[in-house]
Amino acid sequence: MLTIDRLKDFGADTDEGLARCCENEALYLRLVNILPADENFDVLEKALAEGDLDKAFEAAHALKGILGNLSLSPMYELCSRITELLRSRAEADYLTLVTELLAQRDVLRTMCAE
Amino acid sequence: MERFMTTSGLKRRVLIVDDEIINRELLGAILSQNYDTAFAANGEEAMELLSDPEAYYSLILLDLMMPVMDGFEVIERCRADERLRRIPIIVMTSEKSAEVRSIRTGAADFITKPYDMPEVILARCERTIELSEDESIIRSTERDKISGLYTRDYFFAYLHRLIPRLDVPMDAVALNIDRFQLINEILGRQEGDRILKCAGDLISDMLTSSIGIACRGENDTFFVFIERRDDYLELTKQMQKKLDSMAGGRHLHLKAGVYSCEPGEGDPEIWFSRAKAACEGIRGSFGTYCARYSNELYERMVFYERLISDVNDAIENRDFVVYYQPKYNIQGERPKLVSAEALIRWNHPELGFISPGEFISLFEKNGLIRKIDYYVWREAATQIKRWRKLYGTEIPVSVNVSRVDIFDTGLESKLSDILDEFSLDPSLLMLEITETAYSGSADRLIEAVDNLREKGFRIEMDDFGTGYSSLNMLTSIPIDILKLDMQFIRRMLMDQKAYRLVEMMIDIAGFLDAAVVAEGVEKEEQLKALKKMGCDIVQGFYFSPPLPAERFGELIEKELKEREGSYADN
Numbered sequence: 150m151l152t153i154d155r156l157k158d159f160g161a162d163t164d165e166g167l168a169r170c171c172e173n174e175a176l177y178l179r180l181v182n183i184l185p186a187d188e189n190f191d192v193l194e195k196a197l198a199e200g201d202l203d204k205a206f207e208a209a210h211a212l213k214g215i216l217g218n219l220s221l222s223p224m225y226e227l228c229s230r231i232t233e234l235l236r237s238r239a240e241a242d243y244l245t246l247v248t249e250l251l252a253q254r255d256v257l258r259t260m261c262a263e
Numbered sequence: 264m265e266r267f268m269t270t271s272g273l274k275r276r277v278l279i280v281d282d283e284i285i286n287r288e289l290l291g292a293i294l295s296q297n298y299d300t301a302f303a304a305n306g307e308e309a310m311e312l313l314s315d316p317e318a319y320y321s322l323i324l325l326d327l328m329m330p331v332m333d334g335f336e337v338i339e340r341c342r343a344d345e346r347l348r349r350i351p352i353i354v355m356t357s358e359k360s361a362e363v364r365s366i367r368t369g370a371a372d373f374i375t376k377p378y379d380m381p382e383v384i385l386a387r388c389e390r391t392i393e394l395s396e397d398e399s400i401i402r403s404t405e406r407d408k409i410s411g412l413y414t415r416d417y418f419f420a421y422l423h424r425l426i427p428r429l430d431v432p433m434d435a436v437a438l439n440i441d442r443f444q445l446i447n448e449i450l451g452r453q454e455g456d457r458i459l460k461c462a463g464d465l466i467s468d469m470l471t472s473s474i475g476i477a478c479r480g481e482n483d484t485f486f487v488f489i490e491r492r493d494d495y496l497e498l499t500k501q502m503q504k505k506l507d508s509m510a511g512g513r514h515l516h517l518k519a520g521v522y523s524c525e526p527g528e529g530d531p532e533i534w535f536s537r538a539k540a541a542c543e544g545i546r547g548s549f550g551t552y553c554a555r556y557s558n559e560l561y562e563r564m565v566f567y568e569r570l571i572s573d574v575n576d577a578i579e580n581r582d583f584v585v586y587y588q589p590k591y592n593i594q595g596e597r598p599k600l601v602s603a604e605a606l607i608r609w610n611h612p613e614l615g616f617i618s619p620g621e622f623i624s625l626f627e628k629n630g631l632i633r634k635i636d637y638y639v640w641r642e643a644a645t646q647i648k649r650w651r652k653l654y655g656t657e658i659p660v661s662v663n664v665s666r667v668d669i670f671d672t673g674l675e676s677k678l679s680d681i682l683d684e685f686s687l688d689p690s691l692l693m694l695e696i697t698e699t700a701y702s703g704s705a706d707r708l709i710e711a712v713d714n715l716r717e718k719g720f721r722i723e724m725d726d727f728g729t730g731y732s733s734l735n736m737l738t739s740i741p742i743d744i745l746k747l748d749m750q751f752i753r754r755m756l757m758d759q760k761a762y763r764l765v766e767m768m769i770d771i772a773g774f775l776d777a778a779v780v781a782e783g784v785e786k787e788e789q790l791k792a793l794k795k796m797g798c799d800i801v802q803g804f805y806f807s808p809p810l811p812a813e814r815f816g817e818l819i820e821k822e823l824k825e826r827e828g829s830y831a832d833n
Contacts, residue, residue, distance in 0.1 A: 169289060171381050176292055180285045187283075207328060214357060215285045217377025225377075 151178050151261050159223070159257065166220035181219055185258035187212065190251060193231075197243050205243075206235040224253050274299045275321035275392060275427040280309040280337065281355065282329040286376075290324060293381040294388065298322075306332025310340055313347055317529045321392050321427065323352045324374065338368045351395040353388065371395065396424040409456050410463030410479040415486070418478030422488060422531040431474060432491040433524050435534035437542040438466070438499070440506075441516035443483035459483065461509040462517075465502050484542070486535050495521050499552040516549075518542050522556040540564055569614070570622050574631050577609060578638055584608045585642040586809035587660065589818055590780060590802040593794050597829070600822040602659040602693065604802060605643045606809045607635065632665045639663065640678065644685040644692060646812050654819050661693040661723055669696070670707055675714045689719035695746070697725045705739065712740055723780070728768055737775060745772045749783025749803070756788055769796050 153163050153174065163177075170177040189208040196205035209232040216225040227250050234241045276299040279290050284304075291300050301320070303309035306329060312318065323341070327334035334354060341347040351371040355378075366373075371391045378384055407414045413421065440446075440462065447455040459479070466477045466485055475489035492498070503517040520542025524534050541556040544563075577583055586606045591598040609617040626632040643660040651657050668674050682689055694715060696708070712722050723744040724737075728751055747768055754761035765781075772779040781793050784803030793801060807818065 168380055169293075169378055171292055171296065173292060176288070180288055183285055187285075210328065210357070211283060214376035215283055217357075218286060218289055220377070 150263060151182060153178070155260055156181065156221075159221070159260065162220040162222050169218060169220065177219075181221070181257070182261050184215065184219060184221070185254050185261060187215065189215075190254055194247055194251065197247055202235055202238055206232065209235055221257070224250060224257075227253070276301060276319065277322045277324060277388065278303065278309060278312060278320045279324045280304075280306065280329070280334070281324075281326035283326075286326065286355075289378065290384075293378075293384050294324075296381075297385055297389070305329045306334065306337040306340075309337050313341070313350075316346075316533060319423070319530045320350050321396075321423075322388055323350055324388075325352050325354050325370075327354055327356045335364070335368060338370060342369050349395065351391045353391055396420070407463070407479045409459050410466075410485070411460065412463045412466060412485065413476060413478040415478050415480055418476060418486060418488075419531055421476060425476070425488075426531065433475075434489055434491050434495075435522045435524055435531070435538040436487040436489055436495065437480065437520040437535060437538035438462070438485040438487065438502075439518045439520075439539075439542045439546070440483040441518050441546055446513075446515075458506070458510050458515070461506055462502075465505055465509075469498070469502070480535065480539070484539060486538070488531075491523065495519055496553045503552070517552065518545050519553045520544070520556065521553065537561070567625055570617070570625060571629065571631065573611065574626070574634060577611070578634060580612070582610050582612060583635065583638055584610055584811070585639055585646070586811060587646070587815040588802055588809040589807050589815065590661075590800050591806050592799060593790060593801050594797075594799055597825070598801075598806070599826075600658075600818055601800060602661065603815065604661040604695075604809075605639050605663075607639055608809075627665055627667070630667050633667050633671065636663055636665055636668055637677070640681055640692065644681050644687055647687055647691050648685045649812075650816065650819060653816060654823060656819065656823065657688075657691055658819060659691045659693050659721075661695050663725075664694045664696050666697070669711050674711055675718065678715070678720065679718060690721055693721045693723055693744070695723045695725040709740055712742075716741060716743075724777075728764065737771070742775065742777050744778045744780055744800075745775070746780045746782055747798075752781050752783045752789055752793075752803070753785075755792065756786075762792070765793070765798075766796050769798055773797065 153167070156163050156166075156178075161181075166181075167174060167177050170180070189212045193205055193208040193212065196202070196208060209228060213225065213228045213232045216228050227246065231243065231246050231250065234243070234246075274297070277294050278301045279287055279294065280303045281287050281290070282304050287302050287304070291302065294300050298321075301312055301318075303312055308331075309323070309325070310332070313320065313323075323337075325334045325337055338352055338354075341350060341352065352369070353372045353374055354370045355374045355376060357376045371394070372387055374384060374387065379387075404414050405417050406412070412418075440458070443455065443458075446458060462483075462485060463477075463479065466487060470477060470487070470489070473490050473492070475487055477485060477487040477489075480486040499517055499519040503515060506515050506517060507513060520538045520540065522534050522538040522541065524531075537556040537560075540560055541554045544560055545551040545554045584607070586608055587603040588606060589600050590602045590604065592601045607619055607623075609619070609622060611617050623632065623635075626635055640662050643662050647658060647660055664674070671677075678692065678694075679689075681687075682692065696712070716722060721743040722741070723746055724740075724742045725746050726748045727745045728748050745768065747765060751761050751765050751768070755765050756762070769779050778799045779797075780800040780802060781789075781798050782802050784790055784793065784801045784805045786805060789803075790801060790805055810818070
């Protein structure tokens with residue numbers, strides 16, 4: 150089961166996340182639970198595979214907002230990097246970055262499912 | 264008013280628009296501490312919620328990047344809408360470029376992602392709402408010059424600000440001085456304004472002892488937003504009494520319409536339009552001071568709106584059908600068919616038959632009656648010509664000329680044009696006017712009647728005896744025919760006074776050299792009594808109900824045969 154302690158271990162800034170949820174722990178955990186199913190992860194992966202950088206940017210941008218709001222710091226930082234690179238349409242090894250992001254998503258998903 | 268500003272019972276409502284459920288929930292949790300919240304997952308859903316006229320939003324929190332309809336389009340649509348324009352919008356974004364673009368389109372503020380701490384977000388929302396409410400109050404001029412109450416704009420701006428802070432049940436009350444137009448017409452505008460000032464003072468006095476605010480809504484209608492009470496009838500009576508004495512002992516008719524506001528529901532503009540509808544519902548009904556808005560009234564309003572919007576189609580599709588009720592001269596040995604009255608029926612393709620009682624007075628109020636009258640004039644003229652062709656005889660038809668027609672300076676030429684078009688003599692189109700419609704503004708009536716009679720039209724005074732200026736009017740307006748209202752005929756055999764009144768009215772007609780038509784004759788005894796009194800012409804179910812033109816034609820045929828028969832007898 151997902152707990153505040155496990156999220157802390159995951160690297161989340163849970164103090165900030167909880168404060169944003171008005172110290173409502175149940176709400177915070179519920180929202181984090183929803184995250185792994187967010188379709189923007191898949192949209193991002195697929196758009197990059199197809200070379201559609203506009204669409205990839207939109208998805209990364211949306212994810213960045215959510216990850217930041219939930220204070221999932223490692224994922225947020227990674228996603229911010231992806232977003233900024235996409236914003237300038239920079240040449241980058243997107244595949245590696247996104248694979249890492251998706252791996253973190255999977256860790257979170259496993260934590261939620263356990 | 265201080266009490267209003269410090270209490271906080273009801274909550275303002277904030278609309279949160281974001282395609283990400285996590286963001287919506289997060290903001291919902293933060294904002295629901297201080298506000299009622301509503302949610303939309305894209306621009307289209309947001310516009311749908313906003314378009315509900317019953318919903319009032321104090322703030323929109325708007326994500327810019329969304330599928331289906333993005334935030335920019337929501338901003339543009341709100342800016343283009345009269346009602347939504349005043350709702351402040353805070354955009355949520357982390358894009359600097361988007362911020363610039365949205366502030367140009369009219370966003371009030373920004374919230375960046377990731378969100379600030381809840382206290383910061385709440386403070387920004389609160390400040391934005393406050394600023395927008397202050398602005399809308401500052402924009403409007405505060406006081407109405409005539410009544411001394413608030414202006415309508417200020418009143419509603421103030422209400423929007425007030426309502427979320429109220430913790431007592433409130434009512435919307437519309438107060439109207441019935442037939443105020445007459446005061447302006449008879450006593451002049453200055454005196455009219457003075458009476459409006461008196462009414463404003465009375466309302467102000469009342470509000471010193473209750474919680475509430477008031478404005479002059481329009482002309483002679485006042486809007487009062489007041490703490491709920493149960494003595495509106497007493498209150499209205501008292502105010503009318505005071506107003507009468509302030510108006511120099513003149514008898515004014517004050518009417519009140521009340522709508523009980525449901526906390527958190529609807530728009531103040533709607534509350535007051537309902538209060539006003541309740542008030543208008545009792546306009547002209549003597550002895551009724553106060554009415555409440557009801558579902559029944561709402562349905563009636565919707566029905567009336569439908570009728571109004573369908574009039575033009577009905578004329579074009581000929582859904583209005585003219586019926587003809589025969590009039591008989593009863594002074595000879597046998598009753599002779601002499602003329603007809605045109606009566607309109609509405610066969611609505613969806614609503615079925617609609618009684619003239621439903622739509623005539625409605626259309627008299629909003630002026631649409633002019634179109635109906637004109638339609639009937641032409642129909643009647645067409646019919647007179649058709650009968651002439653079919654039977655070789657001319658049957659005069661009475662048609663209605665409403666108050667608004669009289670004030671149309673083109674009336675005389677419109678009627679003449681119709682006659683020319685169908686080559687009819689003016690005496691064939693008899694014009695019915697109603698006495699009640701002209702008190703206080705008889706000059707134009709006299710002018711119109713003089714002009715029309717000069718052209719050869721005959722003028723009938725309809726519903727004689729039911730108005731309140733009858734005798735006075737009759738001396739100055741030349742009338743050819745007096746029509747006795749059917750209520751006298753119905754009562755004349757049961758009520759000695761009514762019987763005497765009919766006799767007197769027939770005498771008056773004789774004195775004025777006018778023929779008399781009795782309406783609503785249903786029984787033989789009524790007919791006999793009227794004949795004895797010297798009444799010339801009779802109309803009513805005793806002879807025939809109003810008939811479609813073809814059926815009326817059969818009566819003409821019958822009449823012609825009887826005439827031949829009586830010639831043959833001689």
